[in-house]
Amino acid sequence: MDPKSLREEMVATQLIPRGIKDHRVLDAMRRVPRHLFAGEANLHNAYDDMALSIGEGQTISQPYMVAVMTELLELKGTEKVLEIGTGSGYQGAMLAELAKDVYSIERIAILADRAASRFRSLSYQNIHVRTGDGTLGWPQEAPFDRIIITAAAPKIPEPLLDQLGMNGILVIPVGSSFSQILLKIRKTEKGLIEEHHTPCVFVPLIGEYGWKKDS
Ligand code: SAM
Numbered sequence: 001m002d003p004k005s006l007r008e009e010m011v012a013t014q015l016i017p018r019g020i021k022d023h024r025v026l027d028a029m030r031r032v033p034r035h036l037f038a039g040e041a042n043l044h045n046a047y048d049d050m051a052l053s054i055g056e057g058q059t060i061s062q063p064y065m066v067a068v069m070t071e072l073l074e075l076k077g078t079e080k081v082l083e084i085g086t087g088s089g090y091q092g093a094m095l096a097e098l099a100k101d102v103y104s105i106e107r108i109a110i111l112a113d114r115a116a117s118r119f120r121s122l123s124y125q126n127i128h129v130r131t132g133d134g135t136l137g138w139p140q141e142a143p144f145d146r147i148i149i150t151a152a153a154p155k156i157p158e159p160l161l162d163q164l165g166m167n168g169i170l171v172i173p174v175g176s177s178f179s180q181i182l183l184k185i186r187k188t189e190k191g192l193i194e195e196h197h198t199p200c201v202f203v204p205l206i207g208e209y210g211w212k213k214d215s
Contacts, residue, residue, distance in 0.1 A: 003035050006047040010034075010063050014049050020067045024075070028097040029067055034060075037090035037118060056108050058203055060088040061150060068198060072171045072184045073146045075099050082141070082163065084134030084205070085150035089115030092127050095148070102127040103141050105134035107206060135207035137163040144168060152180045152202035157209030161185070161192070173202045177211065 001009070007030050020026060035046035038060050042052045051059040061069075069091070073081070075098040083092055086106035092115065095102045104127060106112035112131040119127050130138070134149070135157040143165035149157075149172040156172055164170050168187050173180035182197040204211045 003033060003047075004030075007031075007034070010047045010049075014064050015067050018064055020064075020071055022071045024077075024098055025067055025071045025094075028070070028094050029063065032090065032093045032097060033122070034063065034090055036122070037088040037093065037115075039088065054088045054111070056111055058087055058108065058111060060090050061202070065200060066091050066094060068182065069148055069150070069171050070094050070098065072182070072197065073099075073148060073169055075146065079145035080141070080143075081146040081148065082138055082144040082160075083148050083150065084137075084160070086112055086115045086129055087150065089118045089129075091148070091150055092129070093119070093122065093124060096124045096127040099146065100126065103138050103144070104129050105132050105138060107131065107133055133207035135159065135205060135209035139163065146170070147172075149173070149205060150202065151205035151210070152177060153205040153210050156183070156185065157205075157207075159209060161187070173200050177204050 011029050038046035051062045054060050079099040081095050081099045081102045083104040086104040092104045109131045112129050116129040137159045142163035145168050147160050147170040152173045164187050170185040172183050174183050180200050182200050184195040186193045
């Protein structure tokens, strides 16, 4: 099957039956060429219902998890978004399709460089990538309307909450290094509103406000 048909099938069999409803999210999942982010070694299974290894001990998340996290962000197209954990760049491309500007931080330089070159070759001009510890956020560009963390945190990094604008939404997997719950946090005048969503398993968020490197 060609990539476009594989994406149609992915949406029809993995996303809609599990409750993804946002049409903008579903359409972006139909458009973004996941196989170009998954890497050569995964060409044959890029659209399978699973996370895949992208080298350096890291993964590109399962399509369903990308769709759930993106839907929880409630993007309308005007937002400035911060992503922590660029990885392959696939989630970043989804955000670039659905928001105004995306700032993405990856701690492993080779992954950040690869993702940036994919964005260039696919002509995404509204996504900015840098290498560093994303648990510190990107203070020069704050506040952000939305923040998405695509690695597992022991707790929500304080600098990211500080850099979330009023009425902003932050989505993050929080728990142990073996299993987490996807949290959605909304910042309101009255304080933070926390919702618990699906259980999940992500690679660890390593950094000053995440897990320590060797823990
Ligand atoms: N969003 C990615 C994608 O679409 O391919 C998947 C991300 S992968 C599950 C998690 C990524 O978070 C890894 O690439 C890892 O190196 C990165 N990471 C872990 N701790 C980080 C930190 N403190 N700052 C930035 N990136 C971090």
